[in-house]
Every structure is written in structure tokens, then in C-alpha cells.
Amino acid sequence: LLERTRLLSLRVGAGMEARGDTQRRYAAARPVVIGGLVAVFAALVLAPRVDFQYDFGALEPEYTEYEQRDQYVDRVSTGGDDDRRNPAYIVADSAAEVPNIVEAVRKKMRADTASPTILAVESLQERFPLRDTAQATKLDRIAQIRETATENRYLRDESTDALERLRRAAQTRAPIPLDQVPRSLRKQFTTKEGELGQFVMIYPSVGLSDGRKSIAFAQDAGTITTDDGTTYHAGSTSLVAADMLMLLQREAPWMILGTFVIVAALMLLNFRSLRWAGLALVPLVVGLLWMLLVMEIFGLKVNFYNMVVFPAILGIGNDAGVHMVHRYREEGPGALWTVLRSTGEHVTMGTLTTMVGFGGLLLSFHPGLTSMGTLAVLGLGTTLLAAVVFLPALWQWLEDRGDAPHASGTR
Incomplete structure (x- = not known):
């Protein structure tokens, strides 16, 4: 319809003849190729130094208003031990199994003297033991406290509130069943189903x-084996995050490699020529290496969020190279500038619009999402630069050497 109304001309090569630059050479091809290869070599050397962001706090957004209010809460808060936070929980089948679990955890704590990650272990049975020997030991200790608080000559005449509470608490002379434990003490040891004293808390x-510390704690506290050979598994949000991080580190390289292999196989199937497929992959490989070089130079890190961007860059970043190589294959040697003025402009605009889409993440206040946008824009930008700068320079250098590939793909 646009052709019939003369609003658009779709004639092959329309407008190209008037430019008169179809035989124009690509200037400075040799320096561009050499400089690009130097950057590739530098990336191969420095890429292993690109670090992973292990500090989860750096990936969390800052809530200024919340932080200001939290300061007031801290000033009036009289909470418990600040060192005991983020415990991991082990749920037993019965309360009788808890002491064995506690002993296994303590044995692991005593064995790990080099880099301990377990601060303490706590259970309701620690305060109100079930075994007769443990109960007798506990009652003997209470008797000593009772005698000291009432008979000691220095404390006998003291009548402070704290000492009076201690004297009343020390009057216990018989074991207390778990169901008679005061609600204020047993609340933290009660499950949502109402089961009392069937789990152990392990504090990091x-x-x-x-x-890295989260992974170390997960390795120490995640699995506990008692003396009778029973194995228990702990659970908490921090342990789940550690497991996800270990899974990501273990599978991410294979995920990226698998994606690249599939992309390379599709290129080979499309061009049916190893050389043409290799040329189509040049912008992707070179662009990714340049991206890693820029990350190392500016201190950008891979993290839990932006790791998922790598497969996207492998898929999207290859588009420019595919279109450029197809057009060059159709035009043949000597038409390099025609390829740049037509297909080069098209893939540039296409990639730029994609970069704008990912660039929206740069406006997020969440550091993790911002890192995704940064890596995506950087990766797409370097692959585009490799497609419209390095690849044409490589073609010009091959043409000057008389080794340019032909449409038949035999050279």
C-alpha cells in the first residue's frame, strides 16, 4: 500500500547509488584490529579477576526514613542479646531427640577451632531438661544458687528487687514438666502447630x-549428624540464600557455556559454513571480552541479580553480527561501506532501542536491579561496538591481504 501511494520505495539498493561511496575503504582498519586484539588479550588476562559481589547488604536499597525511625527504636529498645540473630532451626520428630541434636552441634563447635561460625545452640530442654541425670544436675545448680542467695553473709541482708526475684526463682525443688513452663519462656520454642520443645536453634x-560467611555457616550448621547416626537438616532464610548462592556459582558457568554452544550451533546451521559462522560470532565473543575488561577496570562485580543478564547478552548481542555478516556475504568484498551504511545503521538503531529498554533498570532505587541494567547496557554496547567497528576493520584487513571470504564460503 505504501508503494502504491508512493510513500515508500522498496526498490533494491534504492538510494545507495547516489551516495557514490560503495567502494570506500574502512579507514584505520589495521590499528583498529590490533587495538581490539590487544583489548581482547587484556580481557583474557584480567577477566578471572572480575569478582563476585558477596556483600548482600550492598545490593539492598536504602530506606532513609526507615533508618531514621530505627535509630529511635534502638535508643529505647531493651531487647535481648544482640549477638544472637538469624538462627537456623532444626526440627526433631520428638522432644526426646533434642538433647542429642544439641550435643552433636556442640561437638561440632568444639571441633571447629580455626574458623568457627556457630556462636551458640539453644533449646527448651537446655533450660528444662528431660533426662533424670540432667534434671538432677540442674536442681543441684539451683540449690547452690538458693543457698548462696539466702545464706551468704554478704547477701543475707540484701533485699533488692533483682535479688528477691532470684530467691523466688531458686525455690524450685522438683523438675518442671514442659507443659507447665511459663508461656513467656516457652513461646519461642513453640511451633505454629503448637508443638513444644521439638526444635533446636543454632545462632551464627x-x-x-x-x-562467603553465609555459605560457611550453612556448611557447618546445615547438616547435623548425631552419635547414633541420625542426620538432621537445618532451615532458615539465610541457609536458603546460601544454598541458592552455591547453586548459582556451581551452575552459572555451565548455563552460560550451554547458551553459547546453542548460539554457535545455530550460527553453523544458518550459514552452513564454519568460517562464516565464526565471523558472525566474532562480535559476540569480542564484545563479551571487552565487557569483562570494562567491568574489571571500573570495579563492576557480578552478583546474585545480574548473573541472569549473561544469557540475554549471548542471545541479543549476537544479532548485530548475524545481520552484518549476512549482508556482507550478499554484497561480497569491496562493498564494505555499503554494508555499514545500510545494515550497520539498522543494527545500531535496533541495539540502541534494546539498550534503552534495559536502561530503564538504571533508574531503579534497588541496587540489584540497577546492576542488571548496567551490565545489560554495557554488554549490548560492547557487542554492538565490536559489530560495527571491529568486525568491519577485520574484513578490510582481510580484503587488503587478499583473504576476504566469498559468498560461496569455500575460502
Whole structure:
């Protein structure tokens, strides 16, 4: 319809003849190729130094208003031990199994003296033991406290509120069943189903906002085996995050490699020529290496969020190279500038619009989402640069050497 109304001309090569630059050479081809290869070599050397962001706190958004209010809460808060945070929980089938689990955890704590990650272990049975020997030991200790608080000559005449409470609490002379434990004490040891004293809490001695420390704590506390050979598995949000991080580190390289292999196989199937397929992959490979070089130079890190961008770059970043190589294959040697003025402009606009889409993430206040946008824009930008700058320079260099590939794909 547009052709019939003369609003658009779709004649082959329309407008190209008037430009008179179809035989124009690509200037500075040799320096561009050499400079690009130097950058590739530098990327191969520095790429292993690109670090993973283990500090989860750096990926969390800052809530200024919340932080200001939290300061007021901290000033009036009289909470418990600040060191005991983010515990991992082990749920037993019965309350009788809990002491064995506690002992297994403590044995692991005693064995790990080099880099301990477990601060303490706690259970209701620690305060109100079930075994006769443990109960007798506990009652003996209470008797000592009772005698000290009432008979000691220095404390005998003291009548402070704290000491009076201690004297009343020390009057216990018989074991207390778990169902008679005061609600205020047993609340934290009760499940949502109402089961009392059937789990163990393991407190970390390290800050779990650091992924490496979180993994270390998961390895120490995640699986506990008692003396009778029974294995228990702990659970908590921090352990789940550590497992996800270990899974990501273990599978991400294979995920990226698998994606690249599939892309390379599609290129080979499309061009049916190893050389043409290799040329189509040049912008992708070179662009990815340049991206890693830029990341190392500016201190950008791979993290839990932006890792998913790599497969996207492998898929989208290859588009420019495919279109450029197809057009060059159709036009043949000597038409390099025609390829740049037509297909080069098209893939540039297509990639730029995609970069704008990912660039929307740069406006997010969430650091994790921002890192996704940064890596996507950077990766697409370097692959586009490799397609419209490095690849044409490589073609010109091959033409000057008389080794340019032909449409038949035999050279």
C-alpha cells in the first residue's frame, strides 16, 4: 500500500547509488584490529579477576526514613542479646531427640577451632531438661544458687528487687514438666502447630550479610549428624540464600557455556559454513571480552541479580553480527561501506532501542536491579561496538591481504 501511494520505495539498493561511496575503504582498519586484539588479550588476562559481589547488604536499597525511625527504636529498645540473630532451626520428630541434636552441634563447635561460625545452640530442654541425670544436675545448680542467695553473709541482708526475684526463682525443688513452663519462656520454642520443645536453634557467630560467611555457616550448621547416626537438616532464610548462592556459582558457568554452544550451533546451521559462522560470532565473543575488561577496570562485580543478564547478552548481542555478516556475504568484498551504511545503521538503531529498554533498570532505587541494567547496557554496547567497528576493520584487513571470504564460503 505504501508503494502504491508512493510513500515508500522498496526498490533494491534504492538510494545507495547516489551516495557514490560503495567502494570506500574502512579507514584505520589495521590499528583498529590490533587495538581490539590487544583489548581482547587484556580481557583474557584480567577477566578471572572480575569478582563476585558477596556483600548482600550492598545490593539492598536504602530506606532513609526507615533508618531514621530505627535509630529511635534502638535508643529505647531493651531487647535481648544482640549477638544472637538469624538462627537456623532444626526440627526433631520428638522432644526426646533434642538433647542429642544439641550435643552433636556442640561437638561440632568444639571441633571447629580455626574458623568457627556457630556462636551458640539453644533449646527448651537446655533450660528444662528431660533426662533424670540432667534434671538432677540442674536442681543441684539451683540449690547452690538458693543457698548462696539466702545464706551468704554478704547477701543475707540484701533485699533488692533483682535479688528477691532470684530467691523466688531458686525455690524450685522438683523438675518442671514442659507443659507447665511459663508461656513467656516457652513461646519461642513453640511451633505454629503448637508443638513444644521439638526444635533446636543454632545462632551464627558471623554476619550472614556476607555471602562467603553465609555459605560457611550453612556448611557447618546445615547438616547435623548425631552419635547414633541420625542426620538432621537445618532451615532458615539465610541457609536458603546460601544454598541458592552455591547453586548459582556451581551452575552459572555451565548455563552460560550451554547458551553459547546453542548460539554457535545455530550460527553453523544458518550459514552452513564454519568460517562464516565464526565471523558472525566474532562480535559476540569480542564484545563479551571487552565487557569483562570494562567491568574489571571500573570495579563492576557480578552478583546474585545480574548473573541472569549473561544469557540475554549471548542471545541479543549476537544479532548485530548475524545481520552484518549476512549482508556482507550478499554484497561480497569491496562493498564494505555499503554494508555499514545500510545494515550497520539498522543494527545500531535496533541495539540502541534494546539498550534503552534495559536502561530503564538504571533508574531503579534497588541496587540489584540497577546492576542488571548496567551490565545489560554495557554488554549490548560492547557487542554492538565490536559489530560495527571491529568486525568491519577485520574484513578490510582481510580484503587488503587478499583473504576476504566469498559468498560461496569455500575460502
